[in-house]
Amino acid sequence: MKKILIIDDEVNVAQLLSKFLTRNGFEVSAASSGTSGLEYLKNGEFDLVLCDFRLEDTDGREMLKKIKKHYPQTGVIIITGYSDIKMAVELIKMGAYDYISKPLYPDEILNTITKALETHHALVEEDQEQGEPQGNVKANRKQASSGIVVGTSKASKELARQIELIAPTNYSVIILGESGTGKEEAAKSIHMQSRRSNQPFIAMDCGSLTKELAASEFFGHEKGSFTGAFATKIGHFEMANGGTLFLDEVGNLSYEIQAALLRTVQERKVKRIGSTKEIDLDVRIIIATNENLLDAIQKGRFREDLYHRFNEFTIYMPPLRERGNDIILLAEHFLKTANQELNRNVSSFAPEVVECFMNYRWHGNIREMKNIVRRAALITEGDQISIKALPLEISNYKNAYEMPSIQYHVSESNEAPRNDLKNIALEAEYDTILRVLKEVSYNKTKAAEILNIDRKTLYNKMKAINLK
Structure with a gap:
């Protein structure tokens, strides 16, 4: 579970943020001053700090300097009012990951935190690698922080x-x-x-x-x-x-x-x-x-x-189907990040899954693979992803060009009730959105026109069902 420290002297804001982030699967601590925030950091490790720019005993600039000096592997996001946005941009140049402006919106907060944690863990992994040739360290750090897999x-x-x-x-x-x-x-x-x-x-x-x-x-x-x-x-x-x-x-x-x-x-x-x-x-x-x-x-x-x-x-940028053995390399990378995100310990793919991955056309490329591996890791109960954890469009890879609508094989314990109209509607909506996106090669403007909704609505629905 990822650990987040909130530093904000507005108690109501800190409490609301703490409850919201806890509900979304984070372990959260809150400090009401810069001094107490530094004490929290001294006594425990945190993946990310959300720090208000204006504090009674200090400000965001000084906090960022101290955190970067003493806890360089901890990411920092600045919380700011509109009048401080110019300063927040300067703080980004000093090493803050990003800023969130008040009033705070849940979707924006969660999206910014998720991206910051992805960057943070990529850097930490690179630092922990052993036996890396000295000449490659700088280049690998930059590749890791960008999220690209070579x-x-x-x-x-x-x-x-x-x-x-x-x-x-x-x-x-x-x-x-x-x-x-x-x-x-x-x-x-x-x-x-x-x-x-x-x-x-x-x-x-x-x-x-x-x-x-x-x-x-x-x-x-x-x-x-x-x-x-x-x-x-x-x-x-x-x-x-x-x-x-x-x-x-x-x-x-x-x-x-x-x-x-x-x-x-x-x-x-x-x-x-x-x-x-x-x-x-x-x-x-x-x-x-x-x-x-x-x-x-x-x-x-x-x-x-x-x-x-x-x-x-x-x-x-070559499509995934043209990248040969990189397909399995990328799948293993996404499995590793899914294990971290979901606190799972799925170690590998079954041989038949590897075969399916190599034969599938990957209409949605890397984005599609990432979503499928994450979902498969979530519903896998053992330490190996089996063919049953994949959607039919991949497990039935010989007919992959026909692009059937998505149907996930899940165990009975994880299956939504057949009479649950909400879940049935969400599944149908997911299938329809994914099918249309594939038909138009993921051109969101064309997809929105076909679905008869505006682009903003399509983006919100894609975010809600983890289609990024």
């Missing part, structure tokens, strides 16, 4: 070579590949192997942005600059200043936002909505897409000049 196949070795080649430069990069191939992990690896590795890496999902919110998310806004602007907001460009800005599903941006984006990239300056002050930018941009931008240019949906601004170097 394989042994020809495709994986070429990918690693290209990342190593482009990382030290300031070139903008386009990462191409099917959905689920690990484009964000590749972007993080480029960042971590660059001279910007100690600066922020800010990821932005353009596919979930509405036309109305996009400008504010990119460039920020001043308080009162438009209806609903109740506080000043720092945009993603400003947050990433000095570091790397990763734009995923960039092909979904409106033509108007593309024009504003082009001006910002060309001039290397950003101006918040409602402000007359220009802020100088030093940001490396990495974009990712699963669609053909050249085709989008021909159809008038994407600006050619913006494409050429981004296209200083292109990396292709």
